[in-house]
Amino acid sequence: MSVVKRHYELWGFTPIDTPVVERPEILSAKAGGEINKQVYGLRLLNPPEGSADDSKDLGIRFDLTVPLARHVAANQNKISFPFRRSQFGYVMRGERSKRGRYRNFIQYDIDTIGDGVLSFQNDAECIAAVINIFCELAFGRFRVHINNRKILMGWFETYEIISDSDQRQAMTYIDELEKVGRQEVISNLSRLGLNEEKAMELLTILTDDFPVDEMIEKLEQNPANNQKLLDGISELKKVVNSLRMMGASEEHFCVNLSIARGLDYYTSTVFETFLEDHKGVGSIASGGRYEDLAEYYTNKKLPGVGVSIGITRLVMKLIDAGIVDAKVNTIAPVLVTTQNLDKNQAFYLKTARMLRAAGIGVETYFQDAKLAKQMKFANKRGFRIALIANDEECEFGVVQMRDLKTGDQEKVELGDLVNHIRQILS
């Protein structure tokens, strides 16, 4: 999380926070597809008799982008655009929970919101930030798969999937490809009026896999000359062009026309990120561009583009893969052990206080326990240093300082203790 935070800040995405609750009708309108069935609302468990339960007006955010739209619309006169913000927080979806897939999970987002217009360099920035983050985290080979929904819509039109609702449905079918497999997508697409042959043809186009420039060239040579498709290609080229100037190499991104995203609000660039050696993990960083997210709140056009990293899912998968360790050590490096606490309390508390004043974290052991038990606790909780003082040492103001990593122990006067500890810790 600190790596993600640092990179977000390097690009100027400034942290804000918004409430967990939003208006239910907005959440329902913006969720779309599968997620629409997963939106939570509140209710009082024990409503007081006779008084109205106004919790029916409270929905729970399923992402951090819809709340951002409300925030920006409400504060549009105070905000200087383009507005880059980061946000870290819980969101909820009524999924069937399983390991790595929770109803309650943390997202860590960045978005840039423009006033009326927003350049496609901003799309590239989001992708470049993701690439920088996962390069530094070094979880293994990864690649951002980039698409543009206008390209999808263009192909849908070419294949006679015309109405807005049919196109949304087709988008959902394509999004499910990894989950349900080719045959089911083809059969689903057939429901929208295509025969099976055409559906297969469309899916083949959308799952073609070529190097970026070759892919774009092929798209430009398509005979249908559909305007949506041409717009999408032009936008995609701008994003790829800027992305390269930001230092990204094709080792870390590709064009993948089957990327659709499960949320209704995307209108242009969309992308997902996969660990090449752990495809089953699913996308670890997803995002895209949306033109009209704030339409419910304001007449002003506030286009945006952003990316969300699903921290909870990612961390669980990293723990499972043995890449990160779930053990919680103490955050303090020093344990003050105690003997004959009633008598020596003042000395132990003074020692701890002195170290804290010097910025050194300290726990004091307050239970009545033999020293051996306290040392076992010190090792188990991951302290670096244990301080030990018996009655006599307390009286004379000295402690035994034990380095739990090396096993070294030396007698130190209280006045020298801060320096000695700093030496070990540095």
Place this chain on the structure above:
Amino acid sequence: MSVVKRHYELWGFTPIDTPVVERPEILSAKAGGEINKQVYGLRLLNPPEGSADDSKDLGIRFDLTVPLARHVAANQNKISFPFRRSQFGYVMRGERSKRGRYRNFIQYDIDTIGDGVLSFQNDAECIAAVINIFCELAFGRFRVHINNRKILMGWFETYEIISDSDQRQAMTYIDELEKVGRQEVISNLSRLGLNEEKAMELLTILTDDFPVDEMIEKLEQNPANNQKLLDGISELKKVVNSLRMMGASEEHFCVNLSIARGLDYYTSTVFETFLEDHKGVGSIASGGRYEDLAEYYTNKKLPGVGVSIGITRLVMKLIDAGIVDAKVNTIAPVLVTTQNLDKNQAFYLKTARMLRAAGIGVETYFQDAKLAKQMKFANKRGFRIALIANDEECEFGVVQMRDLKTGDQEKVELGDLVNHIRQILS
């Protein structure tokens, strides 16, 4: 928040996180009093037809202590006790929301959990940490008001309020003193079987105000010789004694027998913290000791003590009082302004990339806008440095570096830019 975080860490309270949802029956059992009517649960806004909505099993945490109990019980074999943890997160209560009082707010907690026993030094640690935090924050004069529920229960018994439910009710009445005033508390207490004279007498005892040692002395001289009361006094003395050894002075704490706390689970030490010059703000840091919080999850006795700082409420009040500023500046110090972006994009992106690689936060201005507009944006968003380069400068690899605080501007070659910027920022 960074001050709170640093102090919590200095005392060895290690950060953990837990889910927002808990089992409804546990939340209801542990809330008590007013808060019980405010506990939220989940429901699906648009449940899918035919399938069961299992959200009835999901309640939303109203504090961070009840979830801690479940976490500790579930992981008791992995945890080394005493277990000091900090937690930062959203909680929800169905309150009537008003400025500074929200249904959705952030708490920042510490707790220490013992295995079977827990020394009263741990209570003192929580209070000492709070005192250190508010000393450093310097929001003005403040004082932690300390009590012990056994003292309250002892006095209740002395005044013939005997049954468990009557004592809980009396606790709630006392807790409401600030809100409803003396007369209403007296009339409420009368409902529990006291006549008005006795109720007034009891309230007078509980609202006596003396220096700490004098207060304890008076308590010890009480004629009733009630065991609960004696136990409470003995515990209170231990806490005060250790607190003083930790460096706290009576400038920052007092004994206040009318502190009861609104949550049912406290069994011993309780305390609240008030800004002396802003009593209307209410308690800004509250806590206490609980013996049986994990009883629903485990047969093991896991006593705990903790404190919660209500960040949201506190911050709103500080904004209102003009003590903190709600303005959101950019987190990046440098803005790369742009001219003729289509032509010069590569240069601007290279410059930004170089600075980020050196750990300097940068935003790039991607909209098509006159330089004057970009400089206005730079000032409004609080950038420290603006970089300016026209066609010729881009070609020759130099930029105009403007210090937006001093107004100084100088021409710098790209190779020297990192050093020049570091000089201004340091």
